[in-house]
Amino acid sequence: MGERAREGLxxxxxxxxxxxxxTMMYRTSFALTMAGNLLVTGLDFATILLMxxxxxxxxxxxxxxxxxxYGLSATAFGFADLVxxxxxxxxxxxxxxxxxxxxxxxxxxxxQIGADHFALRRLGRVVQGAVVLGWALVSxxxxxxxxxxxxxxxxxxxxxxxxxxxxxxxxxxxFLAQDAAEVQNxxxxxxxxxxxxxxxxxxxxxxxxxxxxxxxxxxxxVPAAYVLGRPYPLRLPAWAAWSPPLVAVVCCAxxxxxxxxGLxxxxxxxx
Amino acid sequence: MGVGRLYTAxxxxxxxxxxxxxxxxxxxxxxxxxxxxxxxYTYLALWDEKPHLGGYDQAQAVTYVxxxxxxxxxxxxxxxxVEKDLMERIRTGAIAIDLYRPADLQLWWLSxxxxxxxxxxxxxxxxxxxxxxxxFPMALPVDAGTWAAFLVALLLAMLVSFGxxxxxxxxxxxxxxxxxVSQVLAITGIFFSGMSLPxxxxxxxxxxxxxFLPWAAQLQVxxxxxxxxxxxxxxxxxxxxxxxxxxxxxxxxxxxxTRRVVVQGG
Numbered sequence: 001m002g003e004r005a006r007e008g009l010x011x012x013x014x015x016x017x018x019x020x021x022x023t024m025m026y027r028t029s030f031a032l033t034m035a036g037n038l039l040v041t042g043l044d045f046a047t048i049l050l051m052x053x054x055x056x057x058x059x060x061x062x063x064x065x066x067x068x069x070y071g072l073s074a075t076a077f078g079f080a081d082l083v084x085x086x087x088x089x090x091x092x093x094x095x096x097x098x099x100x101x102x103x104x105x106x107x108x109x110x111x112q113i114g115a116d117h118f119a120l121r122r123l124g125r126v127v128q129g130a131v132v133l134g135w136a137l138v139s140x141x142x143x144x145x146x147x148x149x150x151x152x153x154x155x156x157x158x159x160x161x162x163x164x165x166x167x168x169x170x171x172x173x174x175f176l177a178q179d180a181a182e183v184q185n186x187x188x189x190x191x192x193x194x195x196x197x198x199x200x201x202x203x204x205x206x207x208x209x210x211x212x213x214x215x216x217x218x219x220x221x222v223p224a225a226y227v228l229g230r231p232y233p234l235r236l237p238a239w240a241a242w243s244p245p246l247v248a249v250v251c252c253a254x255x256x257x258x259x260x261x262g263l264x265x266x267x268x269x270x271x
Numbered sequence: 272m273g274v275g276r277l278y279t280a281x282x283x284x285x286x287x288x289x290x291x292x293x294x295x296x297x298x299x300x301x302x303x304x305x306x307x308x309x310x311x312y313t314y315l316a317l318w319d320e321k322p323h324l325g326g327y328d329q330a331q332a333v334t335y336v337x338x339x340x341x342x343x344x345x346x347x348x349x350x351x352x353v354e355k356d357l358m359e360r361i362r363t364g365a366i367a368i369d370l371y372r373p374a375d376l377q378l379w380w381l382s383x384x385x386x387x388x389x390x391x392x393x394x395x396x397x398x399x400x401x402x403x404x405x406x407f408p409m410a411l412p413v414d415a416g417t418w419a420a421f422l423v424a425l426l427l428a429m430l431v432s433f434g435x436x437x438x439x440x441x442x443x444x445x446x447x448x449x450x451x452v453s454q455v456l457a458i459t460g461i462f463f464s465g466m467s468l469p470x471x472x473x474x475x476x477x478x479x480x481x482x483f484l485p486w487a488a489q490l491q492v493x494x495x496x497x498x499x500x501x502x503x504x505x506x507x508x509x510x511x512x513x514x515x516x517x518x519x520x521x522x523x524x525x526x527x528x529t530r531r532v533v534v535q536g537g
Binding site for chain 2 (some may be wrong): 029032033034036039040047051055177179181182192193200201202203
């Protein structure tokens with residue numbers, strides 16, 4: 001198991017480096033798309049700023065508090081998007097038959113498909129999210145304790161892992177529904193979008209759904225409520241703030257199983 | 272073959288091309304419904320905080336959300352319409368084949384895009400809208416006249432949407448790569464059409480400017496027509512003026528572009 005993971009990481013690193021070198025052949029294009037990426041994700045936050053230009057609070061949360069949620073969600077998602085965001089090429093590769101090529105190579109398929117079309121420009125989202133997060137950390141009036149300081153990097157890591165699990169599960173789903181790649185956007189992009197708003201905005205059943213069925217709430221809602229000293233969504237117990245790493249491990253394990261099942265069910269187009 | 276029949280056939284082709292991908296369409300319906308639900312909750316909170324924001328009441332704001340999801344693919348607000356194919360054909364040189372067809376380039380692509388729009392409206396747009404109407408309080412007009420006016424506004428919106436995308440696609444004649452252009456199209460489309468927030472909520476002078484730009488003709492104006500928030504003459508005149516301006520500019524740019532076209536050999 002450990003051997004296999006090391007092998008996968010090495011393959012991922014080599015393929016990602018290859019794509020980076022190829023991108024860097026067109027430096028201007030890279031700079032422009034990176035700037036574009038920053039701008040796109042920036043407009044996301046601009047919408048929230050526009051909302052707050054007309055109101056003082058949303059669902060009872062102030063702008064710095066919403067910015068805290070936004071920063072956490074965008075940064076965690078940004079990392080996952082950087083690492084595995086190109087996985088939607090899987091559908092295309094299955095359709096045109098080039099997926100077979102990956103199967104005969106002596107490297108884990110997940111690492112190969114994860115690093116396929118690795119795009120460094122996706123760093124734009126991480127940078128933008130981190131800037132908003134930085135601003136929120138100083139202006140949200142957080143009553144800092146050592147535990148809270150520790151929890152911030154912990155939830156970024158766990159959040160990124162939960163989103164990574166979503167990307168892998170989405171890729172596994174593409175083995176079943178090759179044309180329906182867009183469905184996974186509802187969970188990945190939709191997920192990061194909904195986590196940018198306070199849980200108090202959403203209906204109770206909806207919050208239940210994204211806590212117990214699709215555990216997105218553990219990316220930021222639950223731990224952020226602890227850091228900000230706000231009541232937890234759904235009156236979860238106090239220790240729930242420290243559960244994101246555990247949730248992330250379970251999500252990754254389930255996604256791994258889904259990936260294996262998908263890979264086993266794969267039938268080549270044969271052309 | 273009559274000219275009318277030719278372009279009708281081209282439009283039917285556009286309709287069928289997109290109707291082929293059933294799973295992709297179902298996936299799109301699912302995605303638009305999911306995003307609609309997320310947006311509706313945030314709007315409800317926003318309008319709870321400030322009732323009558325931007326002149327809408329809560330039900331009107333909800334209607335606006337679902338109309339946005341309904342028109343997202345129909346008007347290719349973030350791109351992904353025929354301009355994608357057009358850019359690719361310019362890049363690969365296949366545009367040369369289009370140029371020696373006995374048909375007008377702009378009308379050809381406009382017809383294809385209208386066919387595509389119609390399919391996306393029926394196949395992808397209507398269902399999220401109905402889901403929204405069933406589960407959330409909406410402010411829908413009851414008289415047939417308003418719906419008829421809305422359809423006119425929608426047709427004009429399709430023309431404006433094509434006008435914007437055609438201009439950007441033609442720029443590939445000079446830029447040779449459509450990636451940056453597509454990105455610009457997506458950013459401006461989503462933000463300035465009011466996909467994330469209605470344009471009448473945008474504050475101050477910035478709001479005035481945004482409401483005057485052509486993107487306002489895509490979602491904001493048809494929404495205002497449907498919600499009875501605008502005079503019809505004013506709305507139609509605004510949309511028609513932008514449609515005419517964009518299509519004329521497209522025609523001028525097209526003649527400039529085709530004069531300099533050099534097809535790569537092979």
